[in-house]
Amino acid sequence: MAVRFKLQLVVMADDNEVCIDDVVVLDKQHEQLEHIGLSLDEAKMLLLELQRQVVTRQIAAFLASRAACTNCGWRLGTKDHKTIVFRTLFGNLELASPRLRRCACQHDGPLSTSPLVELLPEHTAPELVYLESKWSSLVSYGLTVKALRDFLPIDARLSATSVRRNTLRVAQRCERDLYTQDEVVTRPSRSGQDLPGVVGIDGGYLRHWEHKHTHFVTIVGKSVPTGGEAKCFGFVQSQDSWPRRRLMATLRAQGLRSGPKLAFLSDGEDSIRSLQWHLSPRAQHLLDWFHLAMRLQRLRQFLVGLTHLDAAVGTQMQTALERTKWSLWHGKPKQAFDRFREVEWRMWQFGSHYAKFSALTHAVNEFQRYIDQNAHLIPDYGPRWRAGQVISTAFIESLVNSLLAKRFAKKQSMQWTPQGAHLLLQVRTRTLNGDLVSTFRKSYPDFSLVEERVHQHLIAA
Numbered sequence: 001m002a003v004r005f006k007l008q009l010v011v012m013a014d015d016n017e018v019c020i021d022d023v024v025v026l027d028k029q030h031e032q033l034e035h036i037g038l039s040l041d042e043a044k045m046l047l048l049e050l051q052r053q054v055v056t057r058q059i060a061a062f063l064a065s066r067a068a069c070t071n072c073g074w075r076l077g078t079k080d081h082k083t084i085v086f087r088t089l090f091g092n093l094e095l096a097s098p099r100l101r102r103c104a105c106q107h108d109g110p111l112s113t114s115p116l117v118e119l120l121p122e123h124t125a126p127e128l129v130y131l132e133s134k135w136s137s138l139v140s141y142g143l144t145v146k147a148l149r150d151f152l153p154i155d156a157r158l159s160a161t162s163v164r165r166n167t168l169r170v171a172q173r174c175e176r177d178l179y180t181q182d183e184v185v186t187r188p189s190r191s192g193q194d195l196p197g198v199v200g201i202d203g204g205y206l207r208h209w210e211h212k213h214t215h216f217v218t219i220v221g222k223s224v225p226t227g228g229e230a231k232c233f234g235f236v237q238s239q240d241s242w243p244r245r246r247l248m249a250t251l252r253a254q255g256l257r258s259g260p261k262l263a264f265l266s267d268g269e270d271s272i273r274s275l276q277w278h279l280s281p282r283a284q285h286l287l288d289w290f291h292l293a294m295r296l297q298r299l300r301q302f303l304v305g306l307t308h309l310d311a312a313v314g315t316q317m318q319t320a321l322e323r324t325k326w327s328l329w330h331g332k333p334k335q336a337f338d339r340f341r342e343v344e345w346r347m348w349q350f351g352s353h354y355a356k357f358s359a360l361t362h363a364v365n366e367f368q369r370y371i372d373q374n375a376h377l378i379p380d381y382g383p384r385w386r387a388g389q390v391i392s393t394a395f396i397e398s399l400v401n402s403l404l405a406k407r408f409a410k411k412q413s414m415q416w417t418p419q420g421a422h423l424l425l426q427v428r429t430r431t432l433n434g435d436l437v438s439t440f441r442k443s444y445p446d447f448s449l450v451e452e453r454v455h456q457h458l459i460a461a
């Protein structure tokens with residue numbers, strides 16, 4: 001025994017005339033658990049059929065509104081029809097697109113018009129492109145296709161290639177927007193907001209698709225207004241001629257700007273250091289205390305080894321290192337450098353009988369170089385720390401992992417073109433920042449989806 005359902009669509013016309021159309025007939029068993037409720041296949045079929053009916057009528061209403069001459073009201077003749085395939089979340093629809101002749105009362109302009117081509121300049125519904133780009137910013141293009149097909153009556157021909165193409169197109173549009181927004185860079189924030197905040201950047205490597213066995217640098221960063229929500233950004237340096245504009249756009253969206261209230265932190269690595277100045281010349285630039293402390297800790301371990309060989313000298317060296325640390329903490333890199341000299345000249349007496357001597361000299365030289373090159377980035381950490389301000393890049397520590405590794409280097413075999421990675425990263429940061437819907441709304445003002453931010457920690461796990 002089964003219950004038979006017949007679903008009908010009632011369409012209300014302007015003149016209150018009612019038109020009823022059959023949508024689908026379902027025979028539902030009810031003897032077993034798996035019989036109860038709509039099955040996924042039934043639901044997909046229902047959506048597909050409903051979509052067909054809704055779109056067909058919308059298109060008919062639209063074409064009816066364009067069927068007559070706007071000047072004399074005469075009905076326009078049809079020259080021929082073309083078929084447009086409109087791709088939606090609920091299936092692909094073939095639509096007949098008429099080419100209408102110019103009215104006899106008109107003497108210039110094109111000889112024919114295609115109203116449907118004007119309505120659908122793109123043949124994919126924005127919501128489909130949105131889900132394609134959102135999900136492929138989180139998981140692979142192939143998996144995105146599989147997931148969408150699992151839940152929706154998406155056309156079976158949807159391929160990873162077309163998902164990739166649509167996603168990169170979204171990114172290209174974002175890039176164009178970024179480069180045409182002149183006010184981003186030239187006009188300072190006038191909203192009265194100039195919040196204190198902190199920005200950190202870090203770099204990661206991706207495998208090059210064309211030049212196998214080589215890698216290219218990808219920069220990721222995060223900006224956090226005090227008491228506000230963080231946003232991340234990223235770019236492939238070789239693909240980005242205006243990275244500063246990108247950062248400014250992110251800062252502006254958070255009520256931040258590049259000025260003395262913004263602290264810019266990095267770990268002091270060479271490539272990042274110069275970039276950080278370029279990105280935000282007016283900010284305060286600080287060296288991450290955590291990396292500094294780690295380097296001191298590594299040196300201390302060597303000195304503990306030396307203390308076993310010569311307690312007196314080893315202890316003197318440890319004291320010198322502690323005093324170096326004190327100077328660094330209080331923002332006195334020159335004094336720290338002088339104090340550290342004692343460690344350097346005393347170490348030579350261990351040259352012949354300390355097994356790790358060459359590693360020690362290397363670490364000492366490296367430390368001196370690090371302090372020398374980053375001296376201008378070493379602030380008085382004490383007051384910042386007591387005021388609860390950020391002194392370390394710990395807040396961006398997992399960023400390379402969550403922003404890059406989880407999508408771009410999940411498998412050893414994953415390879416990218418710098419351009420493909422750069423563009424996908426633009427969609428990925430927007431998804432994580434909760435800005436993808438507003439990106440779509442710029443092109444489609446009535447785009448109705450509500451955005452749910454995919455938090456970094458969800459994908460960092």
Ligand SMILES: [Zn+2]
Pocket residue numbers: 069070071072073074103104105106
């Ligand atoms: Zn006319």
